[in-house]
Amino acid sequence: MTDTRANPPRFSLTRRRALSAGVAGGIATLALPGILRAQPAPVKLGLIHPVTGALAFSGSQCRKGGQTAIDDINAAGGIKSMGGAKIEPIYGDAQGRAEIASGLVDQMAEAGVSGFTGCFSSTLGLAATQTAAKYNLPFSIDSGITDSLTTRGLKNVFRMFPNASSATNDGLATLEAINKAAGSPAKTVIIVHEDSDFGTGAAKLLNAKLPGIGLTVLSTIPHATPTRDFTNIALRIKAEKPDIVMMSNYQNEYVLLARTLVQQRVDLVAMYSLLGGGFNLKFAKEAPTVAEGMMDFNQWYNPRNPAALAYRKRMEDSGATFTWELLLGYFAVKFLADGWERAGSTDKDKTIAALAASTYSDHFMPYGPTKMVDGQNINAHCVALQMLGGDMKVIWPEQFADAKPVYPRPKA
Numbered sequence: 001m002t003d004t005r006a007n008p009p010r011f012s013l014t015r016r017r018a019l020s021a022g023v024a025g026g027i028a029t030l031a032l033p034g035i036l037r038a039q040p041a042p043v044k045l046g047l048i049h050p051v052t053g054a055l056a057f058s059g060s061q062c063r064k065g066g067q068t069a070i071d072d073i074n075a076a077g078g079i080k081s082m083g084g085a086k087i088e089p090i091y092g093d094a095q096g097r098a099e100i101a102s103g104l105v106d107q108m109a110e111a112g113v114s115g116f117t118g119c120f121s122s123t124l125g126l127a128a129t130q131t132a133a134k135y136n137l138p139f140s141i142d143s144g145i146t147d148s149l150t151t152r153g154l155k156n157v158f159r160m161f162p163n164a165s166s167a168t169n170d171g172l173a174t175l176e177a178i179n180k181a182a183g184s185p186a187k188t189v190i191i192v193h194e195d196s197d198f199g200t201g202a203a204k205l206l207n208a209k210l211p212g213i214g215l216t217v218l219s220t221i222p223h224a225t226p227t228r229d230f231t232n233i234a235l236r237i238k239a240e241k242p243d244i245v246m247m248s249n250y251q252n253e254y255v256l257l258a259r260t261l262v263q264q265r266v267d268l269v270a271m272y273s274l275l276g277g278g279f280n281l282k283f284a285k286e287a288p289t290v291a292e293g294m295m296d297f298n299q300w301y302n303p304r305n306p307a308a309l310a311y312r313k314r315m316e317d318s319g320a321t322f323t324w325e326l327l328l329g330y331f332a333v334k335f336l337a338d339g340w341e342r343a344g345s346t347d348k349d350k351t352i353a354a355l356a357a358s359t360y361s362d363h364f365m366p367y368g369p370t371k372m373v374d375g376q377n378i379n380a381h382c383v384a385l386q387m388l389g390g391d392m393k394v395i396w397p398e399q400f401a402d403a404k405p406v407y408p409r410p411k412a
Contacts, residue, residue, distance in 0.1 A: 042088035043079060043346055045070070045333070046108035048118035048128055053096040054226045057251050058277060058325050059120045062142050063091065065329025066117055068315070073337050081344040087337065094119055098127035105131040114346035115139065115339075117332040120325065121250075122146035122197045129157045136348045138339065138355055142332035143299075143325055145275055146197050150375035156348075158355045160335045160370055161299060161328055162380040164275075168205045171274045171297030174384045174396045176213035178295075182407050186243035186269040189215045192233065192257060194249040195222040202248035202274055218242050227253050230260040237261065243269040247276055254278025255287065262290045269408040270295055275382070280323040284390050291387040293409040295395075299324040300383050301364050303394050303402040308364035331363050335370070338362070366400045 047066045050059035070087045078084040090113055092104035101124040105116065115138040119125040125144035132139045133154045141149055141159040145167065150159050162170075179186050191206050193199030203220050210217050218240050221233055234257070237245060245261065245268055247254055255278040258271060272295045273279055279296035301308035311330075312322050320326065338360045343350040361369035370377045384396035386405055393403035 040078075040083040040085040042086050043082070043340060044088050044090055044108075044111065044113040045336070046090050046092060046105070046113040046116040046118075047333075048092040048094050048101055048104050048108075048116060048124070049120050050096040050124065051091075051093045054252065055096045055121055055250060057282075058143070058323075059094070059096075061321075061323050061325035062118070062120045062329035062332075064320060065326035065331075066142065066333045067329075068326075069330045069333035069337070073334070079337065079340050081341050082346075087333075092118075094121075094124050094128070096121070096124070098123055101125075101128040102131040104128070105135075105137075109135045109137060113137065114348075115336050115351065117142050117329070117336060119144060122149060122201075125149050126197065129154060132156055136352070138336060138348065138351050140332045140336040140355075142328040146201050148197075154375070155356075156352055158335070158358075158372060158375045158377075160331060160360070160377045160380060161365075162382050163376055164201055164205060166378075166380070167275055167297060167382045168202065168209060170381055171384070172206075172209050172213050174297060175215075175272055177396075178384075178405050178407050179213075179215075184214070185408055187214070187216060188218050188242045189244045189246055190218050190237050190240060190242040191220045191246050192237075192249070193220070193222055193247070194225045194253060196225065198250075198275075199248040206246060206248075206274070215244070223249070223253065225250055225253060227256070230257045231264070233257070234260040234264040234266060238264055238266045241267075245271050247271065247273040250277035251280075252278070255283050255290075258283075258290050258294065259287060271409065273297070275299075279385065279387075279392075280321065281392060282321045282323065284387050284392065285321075288390055292390075293406055294387050295405070295407075295409075296385045297382050298385055299328060300366065300385055300392070300394060301327055302366040302400050304400060305364040311364065327365070331365065334362070335360050366394075366397075 049063045074086045078086045094101040105128050117140045119128050120143045122144045129139045133156050139157050145164045147163045147165050191203050193203040254276050274297050276296040284291045315322050339351050339355040343354040356372050359369040366383050367379050367381050371379045383394050385392050386395050394401045395405040
């Protein structure tokens with residue numbers, strides 16, 4: 001049976017368990033016919049994330065954001081156009097493996113889910129969305145940046161958030177402006193990236209576009225996830241003497257690389273990442289000297305919106321470290337639920353049509369209503385962030401900024 005406790009165990013459904021759940025449900029219907037007839041059927045939502053393994057922190061953050069959205073929707077009356085139907089979460093641990101993510105979709109589809117969110121990693125998302133397409137079940141991407149998630153012609157896949165191309169274009173334009181405003185002290189770059197779809201795709205885009213803003217790429221250095229020691233890479237960077245190191249990797253490797261560069265006294269104008277997996281308040285708290293002055297171009301809220309600040313306070317008061325994954329997990333669920341609300345149904349075709357025509361604006365991200373083109377919200381944009389005084393501050397664009405950039409990076 002689906003466990004609806006606040007923290008249910010990891011989802012692992014077999015056909016036998018699914019059939020058993022159906023039998024148990026039939027007994028309950030016979031025992032309580034009056035009560036169940038008065039309650040609309042719950043809407044089952046599959047949340048697929050890596051909550052064990054190398055990506056566990058970020059995957060768990062996405063899941064927590066999604067859980068919070070479900071709680072908020074249900075507390076506000078559920079899906080009102082469906083008689084107040086509550087959302088019932090089904091959780092799956094992808095463990096950082098694409099074949100597990102795909103298998104979870106099969107199992108959850110058999111269990112009767114009406115849609116999915118996930119999967120934190122682009123690699124996991126590519127596998128899970130492809131499998132969901134077999135069932136024509138809507139899939140709302142939370143974190144997963146690679147363009148190909150929405151460029152494969154899958155009509156069931158939607159991303160409310162920016163893709164890699166838009167993040168790269170905006171992020172490089174911002175870096176160019178910041179560098180020029182400071183008298184162009186940076187002229188050379190080394191790219192360090194993890195070697196899956198996320199990092200490899202980012203590195204390819206950076207190599208193509210950095211020369212266009214006057215920055216020469218000296219080297220491109222891939223690494224595996226996980227990587228436990230960056231000493232050799234840091235020494236190589238130190239020997240090549242770049243002005244900027246640009247990093248595209250996940251939580252643990254991002255933090256370890258930054259620590260190692262500082263420990264090895266690598267002199268840099270900036271550490272500037274695009275969608276840095278470890279650029280978060282956990283990093284700022286645990287390694288304040290390393291984090292101070294680092295820059296990232298990433299997902300974040302609009303700090304001038306009181307609702308955004310209230311949400312952050314609420315999450316921090318609950319004991320959570322506030323990260324962008326919480327935001328993406330939260331609004332991926334809200335976006336999908338808005339599709340069900342406007343469709344008035346969990347009918348697959350009606351829901352997909354509602355999501356494709358979405359103008360969802362009940363959010364506090366730094367952009368306006370959604371406008372979907374082939375499943376991608378073309379109105380979504382990242383912002384430039386900098387660690388200043390132990391907090392993450394928006395430094396670009398000006399209409400959302402709550403601090404001015406400090407560039408070059410302060411010396412440790």
